[in-house]
Amino acid sequence: METKYYDVFIIGSGIAGQTVAKIAAKEGKSVAIADIREFGGTCANRGCDPKKILLQFADLVQKSRQLQGLGVEKLPKIDWQAVQKFKSTFTNPVPRATEENLKDFGIDLYHQSSKFITEKEIMVEGKKISADKFVIATGYVPRSLAIDGAKYLKTSDDILNLQKLPKSAVFLGSGYVGMEFCYMLSTLGCQVTMIDTNERPLSAFDGFLVEQITKRLSENGVKFIFNAKPLSVQQLKKNHRVTYEHNNKAKSVKARMVINSAGRVPAIQELDLEKGKIKFDDSGVLVNDFMQSLSNKNVYACGDVSSKSLPLTPLSGLQGYIVGQNIVTGNSKEFENPLVPSVVFTHPQLATVGYSEKEAKSRYKNVKVYKADISDWYNAEKENEKGYAYKILVNERTDQIVGAHLLSPQASETINILALAMNNKMTINEFKKQIFTYPSFTNDLKSMLKDDD
Structure with a gap:
């Protein structure tokens, strides 16, 4: 040949x-x-x-x-x-x-x-x-799931090409894909059940904020089942039966569609x-x-x-x-992982950049944690938005932000402001001197960094 x-x-x-x-x-x-x-x-x-x-x-x-x-x-x-x-x-x-x-x-x-x-x-x-x-x-x-009836599982490709919204759906896995499409389908009238082997969704994101987005989705009608192991999927006349193990007992739930959202x-x-x-x-x-x-x-x-x-x-x-x-x-450039923000596009959105609280405290001697549920602030109340919170981590020695985690309707945009500040090594004092539009979610970032009186 x-x-x-x-x-x-x-x-x-x-x-x-x-x-x-x-x-x-x-x-x-x-x-x-x-x-x-x-x-x-x-x-x-x-x-x-x-x-x-x-x-x-x-x-x-x-x-x-x-x-x-x-x-x-x-x-x-x-x-x-x-x-x-x-x-x-x-x-x-x-x-x-x-x-x-x-x-x-x-x-x-x-x-x-x-x-x-x-x-x-x-x-x-x-x-x-x-x-x-x-x-x-x-x-x-x-990621493939080695369970009986795996051939009946749908993926994100199938959701993106849905010609008709299902009346009910079960997601197996609560990472990015699962949580985003779980939010979308439940908001548009689908009865959604989320099954995950872990004790909470979005394990890579801050637990304080994840707890709040989970609460929002639960209020949207989503049923979360954690610490559960999927066992099988069976095709019925109209529905599928998902059998899973929870608290050492075999249980099941029926739905029109079952989605493999166990990661990639x-x-x-x-x-x-x-x-x-x-x-x-x-x-x-x-x-x-x-x-x-x-x-x-x-x-x-x-x-x-x-x-x-x-x-x-x-x-x-x-x-x-x-x-x-x-x-x-001829190998003239080396790759260094840059500071990259990431977002979960639920509503509200969940965004992160830099270190988690655990990572920051293991790396720096003294870390100041700015953290609060601010759903009573103006920008949330004007939208009747119940999910608005943050956690921002600051290295006390340098007075610089080393990690930022936001839950808000505009977190995908405002996280970029904090990433810019971090990349340019701005101190908290320098950041709070910036003039932003008012009233805006961006302007709220300065108030998040105020010490208690």
């Missing part, structure tokens, strides 16, 4: 893979990129972008519900098919536009899963390909990495600070699939840039 050669071959066409491909192509290298799914990656096709389009309609209903009787007479009626049609105007053009853009750079495209056959060779579309450098940028896929894992199962002598573990492809494989110097990994990443699009783009530069200039 004839072997085709490229300078750079990239597996995965999300933002990380695209960034590497364009950098290498601009430098005159021969480049190809392959993807087992539609081009454009998770975020634009089946992740954060379409998710936010759908969630805003739940936000509209939620906000109207809070103001019902205070000026709002009727809740808005959502035409879900129209919502899906609107969403499709964003997602449908992505694959073709991505392919055309890559072709404009002279990049060859392959539409199939790639498999390593040696350290420097892969098979794709029945062709043997060799390359000087390979880049793995395949992202994440839903690096998409490496189909790549035959062992044949390429590429080391990996549960965190993904093991890489050094240059984003280069620890065991195969011909291979780089970037984005969610690398062992040095978080599932955040801005970070994927940054890693793609670093890999691209290292390929064309």
Whole structure:
């Protein structure tokens, strides 16, 4: 079989893979990129972008519900098919536009899963390909659940493409995906049950704020069942029966839809990495600070699939840039994890940046904790919003913020202000001298940092 050669071959066409491909192509290298799914990656096709389009309609209903009787007479009626049609105007053009853009750079495209056959060779579309450098940028896929009836489980892809809202749903797992879609469906009239093996949802987020968002969702009608182990899913005539173990007893709940929201894992199962002598573990492809494989110097990994990443699009783009530069200039740039805010798009939103309280106190000798439920502040009361709280951590020695955690209707935006202050090492005194618009959630940040009188 004839072997085709490229300078750079990239597996995965999300933002990380695209960034590497364009950098290498601009430098005159021969480049190809392959993807087992539609081009454009998770975020634009089946992740954060379409998710936010759908969630805003739940936000509209939620906000109207809070103001019902205070000026709002009727809740808005959502035409879900129209919502899906609107969403499709964003997602449908992505694959073709991505392919055309890559072709404009002279990049060859392959539409199939790639498999390593040696350290420097892969098979794709029945062709043997060799390359000087390979880049793995395949992202994440839903974690498989090894339970009876797992074939009946739906994923976030299915929720994003729902043509009709279910009357009831069970979520297995309460991470980002589970909590966001749990909020959306429950707000739009679905009876939701959340089952999780842990004692609370969103284990990576601050417990004080998570407790409050859990309370808000419970008031929305969501039934939470923690410390429970899913055992099986059985298809009935109209519903599904989910059997789970709770307090050493087998129990069950029925619902029209059962969603696997148990998290996501690096998409490496189909790549035959062992044949390429590429080391990996549960965190993904093991890489050094240059984003280069620890065991195969011909291979780089970037984005969610690398062992040095978080599932955040801005970070994927940054890693793609670093890999691209290292390929064309010979490992000139090292990756350092930047200060990256992250958000759970429920209502209210839950946002975080920097250290948790436990991490901060283990790192610094004296940490001041600013923390309060401020649902009685003006910005919350004017919206009849019951969920408004914060926890901000300050290193007393430097008077600088080292961690910030917000629960508010605009936390996804205001967390960026605190991230900016942290990146620029502003002291609390300097931050409180800033002039922001009033009344605004941003201006409230200064009041959060006031000492008790």
